[in-house]
Amino acid sequence: MVIDCHYHLQSSFASTSKDGKERGRTWPQPASTGSGACSGGHIIEQQALGTDALLREMDRSGVNRTALMGSLIELFPEPPRPLLRILHAILESRRLRRLGQLLVANFTPQGGIKILGRPFQIVTDPDNGAVFDVVRRHPDRFLGWVFVNPRGRLDPLDELGKYRDEPGFIGVKAHPFWHRFAPVELLPVARELAELDKPLLIHCGFGQEGDYEVLLARVPELKLVLAHTGFPGYSDTWKTVLSLANVYLDLSQTSYVSEKATQESVARLGPDRLLFGTDGPYGFHDKEGRYDYGFIKRRIERLFPDKGARRRLLGENFAELVGLKPELGRRSSETA
Numbered sequence: 001m002v003i004d005c006h007y008h009l010q011s012s013f014a015s016t017s018k019d020g021k022e023r024g025r026t027w028p029q030p031a032s033t034g035s036g037a038c039s040g041g042h043i044i045e046q047q048a049l050g051t052d053a054l055l056r057e058m059d060r061s062g063v064n065r066t067a068l069m070g071s072l073i074e075l076f077p078e079p080p081r082p083l084l085r086i087l088h089a090i091l092e093s094r095r096l097r098r099l100g101q102l103l104v105a106n107f108t109p110q111g112g113i114k115i116l117g118r119p120f121q122i123v124t125d126p127d128n129g130a131v132f133d134v135v136r137r138h139p140d141r142f143l144g145w146v147f148v149n150p151r152g153r154l155d156p157l158d159e160l161g162k163y164r165d166e167p168g169f170i171g172v173k174a175h176p177f178w179h180r181f182a183p184v185e186l187l188p189v190a191r192e193l194a195e196l197d198k199p200l201l202i203h204c205g206f207g208q209e210g211d212y213e214v215l216l217a218r219v220p221e222l223k224l225v226l227a228h229t230g231f232p233g234y235s236d237t238w239k240t241v242l243s244l245a246n247v248y249l250d251l252s253q254t255s256y257v258s259e260k261a262t263q264e265s266v267a268r269l270g271p272d273r274l275l276f277g278t279d280g281p282y283g284f285h286d287k288e289g290r291y292d293y294g295f296i297k298r299r300i301e302r303l304f305p306d307k308g309a310r311r312r313l314l315g316e317n318f319a320e321l322v323g324l325k326p327e328l329g330r331r332s333s334e335t336a
């Protein structure tokens, strides 16, 4: 069974299109757009996938199930690939980490973030309702993360309580980096997750906003997934979590996760601790502006020819982590 553990459902965003007009976009309209610079340097319109289009892409790429979460931001332009290669080298270098931080942690005084010089608003309370609507409609294809923000308007424990008994519920996602908080602020949620035996997925930031160790010290049995191969610590993160068997990393994202980091993290931690995910619809788009859903799966297949390791990375680890029932796995893999 192949499972994409990290995909953002695009709910309503007001985005500015090429003609400069402000357009409200509401899920499940087939496409929300953001302008992006393709590798040729000209601006193209990026298309987010509606649910049906996403299902088609999953089928085309051989992905049985996708774990959905809400979105924090409208589609943003992906930096041109040569520039991304430089960004990866900077981010992954311990010596240049401070520069990497300056490049990717460019927050505006209004709580937004600048990407390639353009400010984007960050949603404080991502839409969990829209996620679980989709999960309920396609229970055999989608799973749902509950997105929480201890600095948001909604109480994280209330949000978890609302969805924890949904059949497709798999755990909680939080973004200490863009929502600007220390992971230990998730303590009440982490305690409940440990009791439920479900994972917490976090996108760490720099400094205190990346300090997952304080949280783990308080809830040592917590199943913790660090997004994007342990961004922003990379090799430091791998060293820290090596002895912590309940900590996993996902391989999602093309701006934060290079081929080298993919290879090295698996070499370091072994194929049982890493999880396939896309972070779609953010990431590489083709010349027509269509999200390249299969990119990271193809990367994993290319880098890890060993069938056993590949199976672990592409879905088995995650199925075990979230406690997916084996009969669901069997049924889905028959359709693959």
Ligand SMILES: [Zn+2]
Residues within 6 Å of the ligand: 006, 008, 279
């Ligand atoms: Zn993400």
